[in-house]
Amino acid sequence: MERVDVAIVGGGPAGASAAERASAHGAETVLFEQGVPREDREDIGPDSTDAAGMLDYWIDIMDFDYREIPDDIIHRELAGTEFIGPNTAVELTTTGMDASYPHFGYTFHRARMDDWLHERATDAGADLRVGTSVTDLETDLRASSPNGPTHTLTLSSGEQLEAQYVVLADGPQRRVTLDALDQFTPPGRSVSDYLSPPNANHIAYQEYREFPDELFAEFEDRLKFWWGYMPGETAYPWVFPNDGTVARVGLTMPIGMELADVDTPGSYKLLEPADDQLPSGSEYISRLLELEYGDEYDIEEDIPIVEGRGKSKGTETYPISSTRPIDSPVGANIAVAGGAMGTTSAFHEGGYHVAVRSGKIAGRLAATDSLENYNEIWKRAIGDEILRNISFADIVEEYKPDDWDWAFDVVADMQGDSTENALISNRYSAGLDAMKILAAYKKRKYMYRDGKYVQLAEDDYLY
Structure with missing residues (x-):
């Protein structure tokens, strides 16, 4: 049976980033991606559905220097965004966040971006097997390996492969993730209770x-x-x-x-x-x-x-993942990254940046026999972003058309005559209505503090 250090399930932004980091840190790494066709790609590749865009500070969250991203990936530099309500609208021209990128953001060609991440992974030495999917994953918790549990992956070809570490990055459809993690859930519970696609996702x-x-x-x-x-x-x-x-x-x-x-x-x-x-x-x-x-x-x-x-x-x-994330069963040498773990965010603002970053972290830690730190480190890297998005999503969960008009009027009042119309701002000076929004936001952030936004915590797994 073939054996590798790190096996990655899924070739989207999280999986490709994990493969690049794992290989760059010296691990023998293989990535499996079932591959889908696109009108604008000659061969099958990852499910590269075009993303909304990239905001300025998201590039920093991805841990990229924006200058290294190839020019042919970027469609349009953005100067702002417009939120339109039934009877009112508000324009925002800055995210209000510190960022290295000098513009509001950009729209980009998702397939080219994914292919660039694949090139980076291949150049680092990863073995990318596009057109081969994983059909089953079994974990041996009692393995005699010095680094703990090992995994047997069954492939669509019928072949099997053994890996010391596995990164599950199969996106919001979670074809492998759900059954793989159910090996470690208590009796009467299932990961599907938290991440079943019909309940945990939106459709776009x-x-x-x-x-x-x-x-x-x-x-x-x-x-x-x-x-x-x-x-x-x-x-x-x-x-x-x-x-x-x-x-x-x-x-x-x-x-x-x-x-x-x-x-x-x-x-x-x-x-x-x-x-x-x-x-x-x-x-x-x-x-x-x-x-x-x-x-x-x-x-x-x-x-x-x-x-x-x-x-x-x-x-x-x-x-699109529309739920809160879960921790990974790191005690079983498994990390879940990107949309598979729910990090696209409940507000659907776009999940490419958190997928890339969580994948990079998972790949590096797996390659350096440090995967036990994954849940702590991904929260440190992207937790503020997730906390912000979940808190806002909670606030608007029950909004009706009139509520959106009210909210946009409040935002417009908050902006006043300022030329800095911020998407995210710490300045609230528009009276009682603005204070209501601020109080609701702070309440939810407090409720989800210290990583309490995860639905399934590391301590909930059984090994």
């Missing part, structure tokens, strides 16, 4: 659309989000500028939500009186474009789908 859908020059110019350097337009916890549509005059128009929404679950369907701009069920993702996007631009443009003729992009004919459907 987006289309690549070609915009007229004059219309694209309105958002060529900014992200746009519409809040309170569609029902569901942290459900919203967006427009993100790509290259040329192509933009991604998409949305995120809870899985399995039905029209009967909506208290006031008439208050949402993207629902219609004749609806007998919630619209599909494509229907939501058609309605959004018609609402915003239909007076001047024929949507399907003037803003067509670009069929040579995305996963299939200019469209993409993909899961």
